[in-house]
Structures are given as structure tokens and as C-alpha cells.
Amino acid sequence: MTYTVEVEGLRKSFGDTVVLDGIDLRVARGTVAALLGPNGAGKTTTVKILSTLLRPEAGRVHVAGCDVLARPAEVRRRISLTGQHATVDEVLTGRENLVMMGRLRHLTKAAARERAGALLERFDLVEAADRRVATYSGGMARRLDIALGLVDDPAVLFLDEPTTGLDPRGRRDVWDTVGELAASGVTVLLTTQYLEEADRLADSISVLAGGRIAASGTADQLKALIGGETVELVLPDAGALASALSLAELRGYRARVADLSLHVPTDGTAAEVRELLEVVAGVPVLRVAVHRPTLDDVFLALTEQAVPA
Ligand SMILES: Nc1ncnc2c1ncn2[C@@H]1O[C@H](COP(=O)(O)OP(=O)(O)O)[C@@H](O)[C@H]1O
Ligand SMILES: [Mg+2]
Structure with missing residues (x-):
């Protein structure tokens, strides 16, 4: 099996605080994995290390076939990270945001427009495409944020708490979006505090607690653990x-x-x-x-x- 994300013995501390105390994680290509843990468990820290924004202290971290320390630029080209804080520009329309991102990622004007159109369709944002993002619902803005991460066709998508702060309707919309992403073959690693979300979206779940992966498997396997x-x-x-x-x-x-x-x-x-x-x-x-x-x-x-x- 090919793993798009492979982590072994990952450690990270901030000062005296050990946040990740040797975690192992593997995500098979084309699957959705959830890193599940309460607030402060180290989910964002993990995702930042996987996306080269933070350096691991110890351990082996490979993403899309590249070591994050040895080949960070290549890792960055193959991934996208959608964080807890949206990166969309509220003054611009959805389409303008997407075209701008395409241009930033060195697409030609025509290619950026075409890509924007395709993503608007895929994320069910065609009707809202030419409205300012300030008028969007929370769920729509989050969907646009995820779409922005897909402009240059990443091999792996990191979604850090994609539904936190959304109302139930917005949450369902994002769930649908992630489901479609998975169906399209992108590898997704999402973090969540919500068991229901991990259960519903993920092929595999790793429970992060006390700086370690306390358990991992499918939702059914985890449930069977405690019998x-x-x-x-x-x-x-x-x-x-x-x-x-x-x-x-x-x-x-x-x-x-x-x-x-x-x-x-x-x-x-x-x-x-x-x-x-x-x-x-x-x-x-x-x-x-x-x-x-x-x-x-x-x-x-x-x-x-x-x-x-
Ligand atoms: N840059 C930092 N400096 C010091 N402590 C940090 C830093 N980033 C995170 N932490 C601490 O690391 C722990 C894990 O944080 P984080 O990865 O954000 O958790 P989560 O995303 O699961 O809520 C928390 O105790 C947090 O306060
Ligand atoms: Mg976090």
C-alpha cells in the first residue's frame, strides 16, 4: 500500500511542554484520515509540522513521498493547508478570490479563470460566485476556503478543524464537500474534536491524547476495542x-x-x-x-x- 503521509516517532515540545511525545501516523493514498483529539491535544501542531510550517524535533515525517526536513519546498508544492482561520478576502467575490489564488500560484490568466469556474461548480458556489464573500454564510465561506486550497491540484489536503464554528447546516455542507473530495481521489487528513465527524468522514481515525496516539483504526475497530x-x-x-x-x-x-x-x-x-x-x-x-x-x-x-x- 502507498502511504501519502508517513510519520514515525514524531516529537515536538514548546519549552518544557511536550506536545507530541512520539506519534506514529499513516494515511493511505486516496483515503480520508481523521486526527481526533480535544482542544490542546496537539492537532494543529501536527498539521503544521506535516505542512512544513513547524520543524519536528525528532522523528521521521514523509508527505507525498518527500521528507519534510530534507525537501520542504517539494512538500509545499504537493499539499494544501486549510486552517482554522479563513484565508479568503471578504471584499472580493468568490470567483475573484479563486482567480487571484491561481495567479499567485503562477497560472496564466486564462488558466486561472478556467480553474476558478471548475472549482465554483464543484463546490456548489456558482450562484454566489460573483457576490462578495462578506455576504456568504459560514458554510459557503469555508467551502470557498477549501476550494482555494485546491487551485493547484494538491496531492494531499490538510484540513484543520474544517467545521469548528459552523452552524449545523454549514457543517453538513462541509461534510458533503469532504465526501466529494474523497471520491475524487485526493488524500485528506483532517483534524476534529467531533467524534461524529470523524465517524462520518474518515476511513481511519487516530485518537491523539496525552501527546500520543492512544488508538487508531476504523470507527468500528475503535468501538470494538472497549468491547x-x-x-x-x-x-x-x-x-x-x-x-x-x-x-x-x-x-x-x-x-x-x-x-x-x-x-x-x-x-x-x-x-x-x-x-x-x-x-x-x-x-x-x-x-x-x-x-x-x-x-x-x-x-x-x-x-x-x-x-x-
Ligand atoms: N507556538 C507555541 N508556543 C508554545 N506553546 C504552543 C505553541 N503552539 C501550541 N502550543 C501549545 O501546544 C499545545 C497543543 O496545541 P495545538 O497543537 O494548537 O492543539 P490543538 O490544535 O489540538 O487544539 C497546547 O498546549 C498549546 O498551548
Ligand atoms: Mg488546533
């Missing part, structure tokens, strides 16, 4: 929820709170489910459900911290 069944207890109010949580934690269960529910991973045996119900016997529980672990449960088990809301 068992998750017991969901639905409580009537916040007080009951807090009581149930502290009782469960006292007995060594690791529970996750979502709305007025407590999700508790168990081994799935009737004995353990019964034991858990006995632990919270003093608390009024409205309803009990048993389900397969979700990625949220996996995240809790791997990172020992709550999922960002």
Missing part, C-alpha cells in the same frame, strides 16, 4: 444525575454524562449490569438502556476526559 455494552441510565433531574455519577465513580465505574443520562461502560454481562443497578439503587432512575459503545464511550475510555460539548 462490552454501555448501560445508559436516564435520570429525572440534575441532582439525581450527580448522585448517580458519584455513586458509580466511587465504585470504580467510568461514566460519561450526556444531558440527563449517565453512560457507563460495562463488560456486558447480566451480573455487571445488575451490580451497577444496585450501586445506584438509592437514586430514582427513570429508564435503563443497554447499547453498543459509541465513539464517545471510546473517547472516554481512551482519554479519561469528558468529550467537548
Whole structure:
């Protein structure tokens, strides 16, 4: 198999703070990979190293067949990075932004116009093409931002939290865009704090926590890692929820709170489910459900911290 991104033993510190403590990552050509982790986990740091904006401290980092330290200019020619902060010019129209980027990337005027037209079509921005970007919705602006990264046909696309800050509609639009990119054969590495997003978009997921890749695989493989069944207890109010949580934690269960529910991973045996119900016997529980672990449960088990809301 050909890997477009190959990272081995990557380390990076800022001063005394070790951010990446030896991470390994591989992205097969033409696939979408997600680097999943909470705020501050080191996602942006990783993506910056892969796109030559930061130097690795140790480790081997190859992107599109080139070592990022030995051949940074070649890596830059083969990649595009769309960051958390948009690079579009709001005063210009969508089409003008794309043509300008094409000219910056040394396309002829005619080639830049043609490329802009093709990208506007591909990203469903034809109707808005000649309006100023200032009038675009968040999702449209983000799509244009991704399109700008594709002007010179990169082999690999880094998307750093492509949907953070978007409303649900904008998020869905960007999801569709990434899905189409994947179908077109571009290799994509995206970062996200959202399990649902990784589950939905990525062929493979690497969970970044504590400076290491805590686990990697498909969403199903990650879910299978923790095995068992998750017991969901639905409580009537916040007080009951807090009581149930502290009782469960006292007995060594690791529970996750979502709305007025407590999700508790168990081994799935009737004995353990019964034991858990006995632990919270003093608390009024409205309803009990048993389900397969979700990625949220996996995240809790791997990172020992709550999922960002
Ligand atoms: N240039 C820098 N100097 C010092 N610390 C930094 C720098 N960039 C990032 N950090 C720290 O590194 C950690 C990881 O940051 P980052 O890669 O931005 O995380 P993420 O993108 O996952 O939220 C954070 O603790 C952050 O404060
Ligand atoms: Mg970041």
C-alpha cells in the first residue's frame, strides 16, 4: 500500500511542554484520515509540522513521498493547508478570490479563470460566485476556503478543524464537500474534536491524547476495542444525575454524562449490569438502556476526559 503521509516517532515540545511525545501516523493514498483529539491535544501542531510550517524535533515525517526536513519546498508544492482561520478576502467575490489564488500560484490568466469556474461548480458556489464573500454564510465561506486550497491540484489536503464554528447546516455542507473530495481521489487528513465527524468522514481515525496516539483504526475497530455494552441510565433531574455519577465513580465505574443520562461502560454481562443497578439503587432512575459503545464511550475510555460539548 502507498502511504501519502508517513510519520514515525514524531516529537515536538514548546519549552518544557511536550506536545507530541512520539506519534506514529499513516494515511493511505486516496483515503480520508481523521486526527481526533480535544482542544490542546496537539492537532494543529501536527498539521503544521506535516505542512512544513513547524520543524519536528525528532522523528521521521514523509508527505507525498518527500521528507519534510530534507525537501520542504517539494512538500509545499504537493499539499494544501486549510486552517482554522479563513484565508479568503471578504471584499472580493468568490470567483475573484479563486482567480487571484491561481495567479499567485503562477497560472496564466486564462488558466486561472478556467480553474476558478471548475472549482465554483464543484463546490456548489456558482450562484454566489460573483457576490462578495462578506455576504456568504459560514458554510459557503469555508467551502470557498477549501476550494482555494485546491487551485493547484494538491496531492494531499490538510484540513484543520474544517467545521469548528459552523452552524449545523454549514457543517453538513462541509461534510458533503469532504465526501466529494474523497471520491475524487485526493488524500485528506483532517483534524476534529467531533467524534461524529470523524465517524462520518474518515476511513481511519487516530485518537491523539496525552501527546500520543492512544488508538487508531476504523470507527468500528475503535468501538470494538472497549468491547462490552454501555448501560445508559436516564435520570429525572440534575441532582439525581450527580448522585448517580458519584455513586458509580466511587465504585470504580467510568461514566460519561450526556444531558440527563449517565453512560457507563460495562463488560456486558447480566451480573455487571445488575451490580451497577444496585450501586445506584438509592437514586430514582427513570429508564435503563443497554447499547453498543459509541465513539464517545471510546473517547472516554481512551482519554479519561469528558468529550467537548
Ligand atoms: N507556538 C507555541 N508556543 C508554545 N506553546 C504552543 C505553541 N503552539 C501550541 N502550543 C501549545 O501546544 C499545545 C497543543 O496545541 P495545538 O497543537 O494548537 O492543539 P490543538 O490544535 O489540538 O487544539 C497546547 O498546549 C498549546 O498551548
Ligand atoms: Mg488546533
